[in-house]
C-alpha cells in the first residue's frame with residue numbers, strides 16, 4: 001500500500017485559501033555555496049571552527065531539551081528589489097505570517113507533526129518518535145517598539161520593524177544588530193540563503209527569502225511584486241529552513257559519516273525534492289535514501305516541497321537553542337504572542353480516562369459563526385496550542401465537540417431497564433451524567449418518552465435520538481457546560497477535562 005503519509009491541511013480557520021500559480025521549480029538554497037566562499041577566508045574559517053566547537057561542547061545531546069523561558073528573537077523585515085510600499089497591509093500581513101510559520105515549526109506545533117507521528121507509529125524502527133523535539137525554545141516576534149535611533153521612524157511601515165528599499169542582504173548595518181533580519185527580494189536565482197551560525201553574532205546580518213516564498217498562510221498579495229505566490233514553496237518553509245541555517249544547522253544531505261554533525265538525523269548524501277511517499281507496508285520511502293539508510297526527507301533542512309517539510313529533530317533544536325542563547329539578541333522590542341498549550345483529558349461518566357470517540361469533530365465558535373475541524377488533525381496527543389497559525393488569536397474563542405455517529409454503540413436492553421427503574425423510582429440514578437445520558441429527547445427531564453426514544457434507536461426503528469446527538473461532551477472547567485470559552489492563553493499548560501457521555505448509555 002503506497003500511502004502519502006498525510007495530506008497537509010492548507011487550512012486555515014477563517015482564512016480563505018487562494019493561490020496564484022506562478023512557478024514550479026526545485027528548491028534551491030544558496031547557503032552551502034555562500035558558506036564555502038566564507039570559509040576561503042582563513043581567519044573566518046578559524047573563528048568559525050572554534051565557535052562551532054565551543055557551541056557543541058556546551059550541549060548535552062543525551063538530554064532531551066526542555067523549555068521554561070523562551071529565547072525571544074526580535075525580527076526586522078527588509079523588502080528590496082521591485083517590492084514597493086504600495087500595499088503596506090500586504091507587507092505587514094506577510095511578515096506576521098512568516099514569523100508565525102517559523103514559530104509553529106520551531107515550536108513543533110505545526111500541523112504536519114501529525115504526519116511524522118503517523119510515520120513513527122507505523123515504522124518505529126525507521127522513523128523513531130524519540131527524535132522529534134518537544135519544540136525548540138526559540139520564539140520569534142516582529143519588532144514593534146524601541147526601534148533603533150539610526151532608522152527614521154518614517155522609514156518604518158505601520159510602526160513595525162519593516163523597511164522597503166533601505167537595506168539589502170547580507171547586512172542591514174549596525175543599526176539592526178541584535179535582530180534577526182529577514183531580507184525579502186524578487187528575481188533571486190534561489191529561494192533563500194543564510195549565513196551558517198549567523199545567529200552567534202547578530203551584527204545586522206540575517207536571512208534572505210525570495211518574495212514568492214515569503215509569508216506562508218492564506219492567499220498571495222502584491223506590493224510591487226506578488227508575495228507568497230510560488231507554489232509549492234508558499235507555506236513559509238523557506239523562512240524555517242534558512243532560520244535553521246542561521247541558528248547553526250547544516251543541510252541533512254551534507255554526506256555520509258554524520259557530515260551534518262547531527263547524530264539523530266540519518267546520513268544522507270543527496271537532497272530530496274517534491275513530496276516523497278512512504279510505503280507503510282515495508283517502511284521504505286521513494287526518497288533517494290543515500291548512505292544506506294532511509295532519509296529524513298521530511299526534515300526542514302532537506303529540499304522537499306514546503307508541505308512535505310515537517311520536523312526538526314531534538315539534536316537540531318539543541319544546536320539552534322545554544323546558538324540563539326550565545327547570540328546577543330536584543331530584548332524589549334515588542335510583544336511576543338503569549339500562547340498556552342491546552343491539555344485535554346477525556347473521561348467517561350464514571351470518570352475513567354477514555355480516548356475520544358472516532359469521528360468526533362471540534363467546533364470553533366467565533367461570534368455567530370462556527371468552523372468545524374477534526375481533532376485528529378488538530379490535536380497532538382490530546383493537546384492544542386493556541387494561538388497558532390491554524391487558530392489565530394480571537395476574542396473569546398469558544399469550542400465544543402460533536403459526534404453523531406455509531407448511535408447504537410454500547411446501548412443494550414440493560415440501559416432500557418435502568419432508565420425504567422429510575423423513572424419508576426425503583427432504583428434512581430446516582431450519577432447526574434446518567435440523567436443527562438437518558439434524556440435523549442433533550443426535554444430537560446426524564447419520562448417514558450425518553451425510554452421510547454432509546455428503544456426505537458436500539459431496535460433500529462429510528463436512526464438517531466429525538467433531541468440529542470449520539471454523544472454529548474461536557475466541560476468540567478465551566479460546570480459541565482457544552483460550549484467552553486477557551487481560557488485566555490497565559491504561557492502555561494492549561495488542563496481541560498471533558499466528560500464524554502454516550503447518550504442512552506447509563507451503565
Ligand SMILES: [Zn+2]
Nearest residue numbers: 029031241251
Ligand atoms: Zn539550505
